[in-house]
Amino acid sequence: MINEFWQDESGFVVSAELVLIATILILGLIVGLSSIQHAIVSELNDIGDAAGNANQSYWYTGFSKEKDDNNGFSAYTRGSAARDENDDCDNDQCEIACDDPVNEGPKL
Template sequence: MTSVFAALLRDEAGFIISAELVLVATLLVIGLIVGLSEVQYAVVQELNDVADAIGALNQSYCFSGFHACKSNGALKSSFAGSAFTDTADECDNNQCQITCDAPVAEGPKGGHHGW
């Protein structure tokens, strides 16, 4: 058993295989990074679809009030109705107009940096 272990320690034939494995592993990692970035893009698109579906829900409602009178004609009870009309929010269904500000020069004004 010790002679097999000693022979494995002296064996250098596996060096080329190790270099090949490093190359293959590097290519696999690069491919994995590209694949995961595509998965991330797909997940973001699906979450955007979910957000659009939620934003498209119409939350308008209306209910009428009521009142009840006593037998002598006096008001017994009443309840006022209510209504709400839902309008589209600013960023529903990707309607945002997001823009960047203009670039701003660094350093104090006047061009003198005090160096």
Template structure:
């Protein structure tokens, strides 16, 4: 049984070359995913800027139906409305999202 085990050449042998190739592939994958992440964040920022630049103001008039012209009575009416879009804090890409500087932990207490 030991002779069969020693002479057996079937199976996968992990060698230094395979570990090196796998390491290089994983590092390349991490760099590629990082560049994809930066591209997606840039495109989402463009969409946010475009949305912030759109004017969302509106207005519409009301209408009325007079029943008695002499006394000024109304049979039905609705009021108009208006909304004015003002500039928000982060419109036109004015906000910077960044990480804070790392700080050391304080002493632990119970």
């Protein structure tokens, strides 16, 4: 009887082992997915910094054609200009993730 019990591979022991293995795998997946999320956020932040560092200022002059009798313009277009200013989150000026932990406030 002891020998049969020792060689028995079905029952609670195997189920407990499977639950333990599944729990460890799920915890590992959560940690791994969290690491992937932080890596993706970091790379997207780098792309945003690259776009923010690009100088997006521009200007162009207008042009015109005077009439043959010097009585005004037969066609003209105005020039335009824009100057790039720093935005709020250019060059990592604001933090997107990983805030410091904060205690809960009082229950009202």
